[in-house]
Amino acid sequence: MTRTTQPAESAPNAIIAIPVRNEIERIEACLRAIDVQVGLAPGSLGLVLFLNNCTDGTDALVTRLVPTLSIPARVESEDFSGAHAGWARRRAMDAAAAWLGDAGIILSTDADSRVPPNWVARNRAAIEAGADAVAGRVELDAAE
16 A cells, blocks of 8 residues: 655655654654755655554554655555565665656665754765765664
8 A cells, every 4th residue: 555645746856765663652753853854955855654564553653644744755554474674675665766766866764763854965965976875873772
C-alpha cells in the first residue's frame, strides 16, 4: 500500500528513505528532525517511509504525523514474514528511486534516529563536491 501526502506533481531532487518497524517511541522525533532541515530550496526534499511488519501502533502514529510535515511524503507498508533490515532498507530506497527518477540523491537513515538540521545540506554538498557516496557518524543518545 502506498499513501502520498502531497500532490503527485511534487518533484523533489533529494529523497530520504527510511525503513520503519515498531518505532512508536522514536518515529516522531525522527520525522520532526527531518522536517526542520535547513539550507534547502523549497520543494527539493521528499520523504519515503517503508513500514514493515509493524505491530506496536507505529503505522497509526505515522498516519497521524505525516500530514503535519512540511515536505511531501510517501508511505508504503508491507507485511512479509521473511523481512529483515536490509530488505526493508532496499524497499525504502527502491521506492525513493522510483519517485526520484533519473536525477537526484537518495539519503537513508533509521527510524530511531534524529538527524541534525543541516544533515541533507551537508550530504548534498559532499556529493556536489564529487563524492560518490557519503556516510556519517552515529552518536548514541545518552538517555538510552
